[in-house]
Amino acid sequence: MNWADASAGWSWNPVTDLQQIWAFPFMVNAFRAGTVVAVLAAVMGWFMVLRRQSFAGHTLAVVSFPGAAFATLLGIGAGFGYFAFCVGGALVIAAIPRAGQGGSGQESALTGTVQAFLLACGFLFVALYKGFLGGVNSLLFGSFLGITTLQVAVLTIVAAAALGALTVIGRPLLFASVDENVATGRGVPVRALSVVFLVLLGTATAEASQITGTLLVFALLVMPAAAAQQLTARPALSLALSVLIALAVTWTGLIAAYYSPYPIGFYVTTFAFSVYVLARATRALNTAVGRHRFAGAGAGAGAGAVA
Numbered sequence: 001m002n003w004a005d006a007s008a009g010w011s012w013n014p015v016t017d018l019q020q021i022w023a024f025p026f027m028v029n030a031f032r033a034g035t036v037v038a039v040l041a042a043v044m045g046w047f048m049v050l051r052r053q054s055f056a057g058h059t060l061a062v063v064s065f066p067g068a069a070f071a072t073l074l075g076i077g078a079g080f081g082y083f084a085f086c087v088g089g090a091l092v093i094a095a096i097p098r099a100g101q102g103g104s105g106q107e108s109a110l111t112g113t114v115q116a117f118l119l120a121c122g123f124l125f126v127a128l129y130k131g132f133l134g135g136v137n138s139l140l141f142g143s144f145l146g147i148t149t150l151q152v153a154v155l156t157i158v159a160a161a162a163l164g165a166l167t168v169i170g171r172p173l174l175f176a177s178v179d180e181n182v183a184t185g186r187g188v189p190v191r192a193l194s195v196v197f198l199v200l201l202g203t204a205t206a207e208a209s210q211i212t213g214t215l216l217v218f219a220l221l222v223m224p225a226a227a228a229q230q231l232t233a234r235p236a237l238s239l240a241l242s243v244l245i246a247l248a249v250t251w252t253g254l255i256a257a258y259y260s261p262y263p264i265g266f267y268v269t270t271f272a273f274s275v276y277v278l279a280r281a282t283r284a285l286n287t288a289v290g291r292h293r294f295a296g297a298g299a300g301a302g303a304g305a306v307a
Helices: 014-021 025-050 054-074 078-094 103-128 136-141 149-178 180-185 190-212 217-231 235-258 264-306
Strands: none
Touching (some): 025 149, 054 078, 054 103, 078 103, 078 190, 149 180, 149 190, 190 217, 235 264
């Protein structure tokens, strides 16, 4: 089977099409890596949205670009740059306390400063690179080409370690995310949990950037989680829905990117945005129906009392 035959087009037979896609080792690796990244990004993104730290997540996504560009400039693997800059950026953001008057404003100001400076550094590193850097679009918008078995193994190990750490701190982190003041009063180490979570978020961002690209990784972090939290307020169910949505948009994005010349990041973002819009519409519809039923029940009770 050659590439021309494999990419001839979608046949509308899912079994045949998946067999065709998975006939190529690089696509098998892409699905494996995409699955690992989707699960990690969904879980971390769920806590990120709950903690209202989406701006910090966006900054870490932007920071991954200069990290990859700097690693390329040094002649080492881009993955090292992703992780070094994302985790480093998370530690810088964590240096400003959130608690206290003006804490949120200081965190936002520092976050925006880090984002702007490092994004500029990224373009400087690209300009300083003297070789052929045709992968700038891949760094920014993502690519599923060239993912090796070794990269999949590294992503899996890092994801397992990050999820394991989150499992350990998950319960107190949830408590601190819902009501920080009460958690502090109960002796929960809120500050330490915030630092650890930001480091884990940086790790997830570094992983996801290698699939979706640095400019669109934010979509995989925030949209599945935001959609899930629109559909249900139950933490366990919402977290499970976030993972399922992330897996669905990643897999469909990979399939769509395989049969088209456009980057995977575009498809992942578009599909995730569509799910979020549907979730918002579903919640609005349920709210309207609930109000209508309540109004009808109130009117019926009033008529009965008059009678």
